[in-house]
Amino acid sequence: MGQGWGCCGDSSPLPVVILPHPQLQEYYKKQQEQLHLQLLTQQQAGKPQPKEALGNKQLAFQQQLLQMQQLQQQHLLNLQRQGLVSLQPSQASGPLQTLPQDLPQLWKGEGAPGQPAEDSVKQEGLDLTGTAATATSFAAPPKVSPPLSHHTLPNGQPAVLTSRRDSSSHEETPGSHPLYGHGECKWPGCETLCEDLGQFIKHLNTEHALDDRSTAQCRVQMQVVQQLEIQLAKESERLQAMMAHLHMRPSEPKPFSQPLNPVPGSSFSKVTVSAADSFPDGLVHPPTSAAAPVTPLRPPGLGSASLHGGGPARRRSSDKFCSPISSELAQNHEFYKNADVRPPFTYASLIRQAILETPDRQLTLNEIYNWFTRMFAYFRRNTATWKPSKLLLSSSSLYPQNAVRHNLSLHKCFVRVENVKGAVWTVDEREYQKRRPPKMTGSPTLVKNMISGLSYGALNASYQAALAESSFPLLNSPGMLNPGSASSLLPLSHDDVGAPLEPLSSNGSSSPPRLSPPQYSHQVQVKEEPAEAEEDRQPGPSLGASNPSTSGPPEDRDLEEELPGEELS
DNA sequence: AGTAAAATAAACAGTA
């Protein structure tokens, strides 16, 4: 090795945490404080209140701050789900450590842990009231007593830390009320205890009827929300900028960050497909322009799998279930494209993916090269690894080389087909499936599910669940775990489905070129079997020449039953 | 510790 593994040095086991929880909370507390003050002033200026009302107002504000906090925590959660904010291992020292080993490498880079993030966060702060206070206070040790500190819950726990209480408002049961939770009225400033919903409703109607006070409180609440939205927009914007910045310079510590917009599911497939399809062949992105930060990237949320990159040298770790490659790739397509992270897939699976992504299911060697460099910033940046062993530093357009060629030649699953223009490479799906014995690791659940041949959705879910479970506990939040559905729309998604457990049926006709059989006119070279024991399969012919025409779209051969009982290994 | 698979490196042959 020793080639240009630029940013991915080996072994630097300390994950750099961007925003440790405590800091974030402090930060948000500060924001709340500011907001609190500001709102207070607004209120007072706007319309003078009787003293008592003011006291009441303060209570109301506190309540609102709680809500605001809740929003913020949700935001934080979102960030965490996206992997933008790693969970401070420091606090959850133990089990959390299942974080992908490569994570450190992603973060590793330059020195001071947490520095950049902290800087960027504190530099702006909440500008409701002039940033100075906010900025400094954030940087300052958390001794600043939050305005809410006196607002403690019965158990003495600062309200700040008990989002649980508020969160109930989101998970209401049919018979509940947004303003009623945990037996008390959640109207800003009102914590009246109500035995049941009925009583609460009564209370609501009497105490919080339509009057000046209620409307004023409502207005304040609106402002709170508004401010939060503004703040959110700002933070999002900043995040985008950070992303852009980092993508532009992959040599920087590379968080697996993604712009906001965790568009769940829906747009994923579109983005991916279009991106994959839209690239003209042979187009190689200039390394420098790699950034496409504006597009809604999706988090490599799946966590570990996607982060298995880099490493001291090579690591194909997840290739055991490397079948999810296309979905994983689909989901994190943008990520790999921009982040200098080694994709956790084997060359073979990547090559296959490249080939299968094309309508014809065939690629020339050069096109495969291009696919690699196009799809993976990593391969763009580590061209040294790719260059032919020979020497030529000069020969410009030589990127992926030896490894790809080697793999193409080595694996029986890659079949060379000659057409008029030259030779193209295709995939013999059957061979590809064979070459991976169903030994897989991962969570027992995952394995079980795979073996029992659950639907892709289930499989994918459990896969993700397993990953999330082991790596990113917070990923378990409902929102983020469903990309499976999206990816299942992808033309290639079926490949993963079948891959892990269900080798494709012998028809394996693994997609004869759907469009242009003519090209296969010439000879098909069948690879020599090292082990002569396999006479029953004819990879080559099954592929190209034979059964041309119709062979429906790939989707057809989806989950064909029957697996070739025979092993091979 | 042993093994299989993959990554990596490199030599070499064929062809345009």
Next chain:
DNA sequence: CTACTGTTTATTTTAC
């Protein structure tokens, strides 16, 4: 001869 493509062998790493 050079560049590219393709095959093969050897070694090292990694995961199991």
